Amino acid sequence: MKKDDLFEEMVTNLTLNFMDEDFDIENANILLPGRLAVLAEGFARNLTLEKVNERLEDEGYETLYARSFYEAGLIYAFSHQLSYDRWMELYQKYMEKYTEQAKSKKQSFPKGKITLKNLEKYVRENSSEQLETEMLTSFMEREIIDSQSEEDFFHFMDRNAENFSAVREKARYYFCKYLYLYIRQKIDSYYESCEKSEALLRQYGSALEKEERGYLELHALEELNFLKPLTALKKDAAKSRNRMPLEEKKELVENTAITPGGVFDEFNYFYFGYVSVDWMELIFELYGSVEDWPDNLKLRIAHALGYCSAHPVAGEEQKALKRLKQWEQEELEKEEEKDREYERDEKKAAKLYQRGRSGEDFFRDFITGKRDINRETLISFLLFVKTKITMEDDNKITMMRMNRILSNCGFSQLSPGAGFDRFVIEFLRSQDPFSVLESHVDKKVGEGENFYLYKVYKGAYCHQDELAKYLRIRKKEDPGEQD
CATH class of the missing domain: 1.20.1280 (Monooxygenase)
Structure with a gap:
């Protein structure tokens, strides 16, 4: 099945399945990326906008965004509880009318060149005099919800054509x-x-x-x-x-x-390289050779690598420790081979170097508006700036301000549970945040898992591009053309 058929197919299947009261979406054969599966569920269950956004937050996804050409129509559809087919008819109309206008939108960073002057201009154009975000997104969403008819919705689109963005502009801001x-x-x-x-x-x-x-x-x-x-x-x-x-x-x-x-x-340097180094490399940096590891650590890592059960029986432990030493030798040989590649082949060395530059590409896309910044990267970047410079009270990153920023961006607020959010909360509140960092790194590495910040940006992508891939646009058929 083609990608652009999947969203419609998923809505159809979910609609049929939801007729069964015992159906659980978690057990469904979900072929779509998670966020789109929630939207498909919204159409299938005829959910309100409030319920759809609530479901998105519960699943850890961003709520619908009024400044997206695609999602503005979804906000209208869910707030007016349109069927999927009715929404698709509306979608076709406004996308045909406004898509080219969206593509020609003025760029903040011409030719992708990012200078301080251009960066300042972008920030000021999207701020009030106090560098506080305008309430544009909220006003736009309210106007969509208050639209009494499709005609009202199109008037909204006409008035706000210049305000739409391919990415979540507030998070980028x-x-x-x-x-x-x-x-x-x-x-x-x-x-x-x-x-x-x-x-x-x-x-x-x-x-x-x-x-x-x-x-x-x-x-x-x-x-x-x-x-x-x-x-x-x-x-x-x-x-x-x-x-x-x-x-x-x-x-x-x-x-x-x-x-x-x-x-x-x-x-990356601020976080001691933990953004780019996986747990396998870190464990040797933190604890040295396998022979020097505490016995309980050896067993935890052996279990994490699948060499033994959580509570090894007689004889299993010795086999696991032997395999652990072999693994160490394999990792050492990989590093040595990589070093030899750098030494003898400049072109290959350049390629190997570029593999480690994905963070640079993501950061460029965040700034220039080609990729939506994900929640975890935004949070960890704000923590970085908070610790590196002094700021006036209006801009200081406190727990309250962090949650307000997350809410403004359509992200869920910090939760005091386990995992990444717990690390962030402790880091924010601690007088010695780097001891918190090291404590969490030690814990994760000791469990044979990557730290929360390892390639933290990897979950970032352009939501608009994702939605476009999976939407089936019904084009008018030419004579003799078959669907």
Whole structure:
């Protein structure tokens, strides 16, 4: 079955199954990605918008988003309890009318170049003067719900055509806003160091040793590794005269490209590399060779790898420990082979390097609006910024503010249960957050599982693209054409 038939097929099957009161969706043969399965369930059960959003939150998915061309129609359908077929008729009409307009929407980052100036412009255009989010999404959703007819809905589409986005704009906004605050503070620190360097040069002049002339600037520039390149500024820092004026430096910095890879590296480094290193690598870093591991750890890891049961019987334990040592040797040989690949084949080395750069690609897409940022990445990025810079009270990441941001983005608020949310809550409340980090890493690795932040971004994708793949658009048939 083709992808674009699956959504309709799922609605049909679920509708039939839901006639049976004992039917449980968890036991259904769900072929769709989870979020779409919930939407299909909504049509099959004729759920209200409130119930659909409640089901999405219960399953850990984002609620429907009023600034999506696709999901605006879904909000209208569920709030007015349209059947699936009736919604598809409406969907065809407005997509044919507005799709091209959506594609031609003005880009915040022309040609994908991300500069501080463009980043600031994007944040300000989507904020009030206090850099607080506008209530645009909420207003749009309310207007859809209040539409009395399809004609009203089309008037809404006409008025808001410029406000639609391929991704959840509010989550993107918060990511970009806190990225901007982080970069702005780092850059302002550099400007301050330039002014201090100028004051030192005026006071002491040629009496300063060469390495002393720009040490303040050079140190501040090290904090700007996410900008490319800064060679001219580094050379200028060592001069004692004919130096670049501060305004010229500012112009250069504000228009220098921000490298998403550099931002991702700072983010990953902050979490001690746990974003990019899996538990198999970490366990050797944390505990050394298998021979040095505590006995209870050996058994836990052997069980996690499937070498023995949770409570090994006589003889099983020794076999498991022997297999564990073989596994260690296999992992060591893999690393050595990877090192040899780097040494003898530059092209292959480049490919291997690129495999580890997926975080850079995701961060670029988050900023430029090509991919919806997922809940876990947004949370962990906000924690990163919170810990790295000082912020005014209006922007400080507290438990209350974190939950408000999540709610504004259509994400579920932090829950004090186990898992990722428990880690976040403890990290937020602790006076020593990094001890919390290490404690959770030790626990997960000791269980033979990856830490919560390992490739935390991997669940991010474009919801609009996903929905488009699985929607069956009924086109008018040409004479003689068969469906």
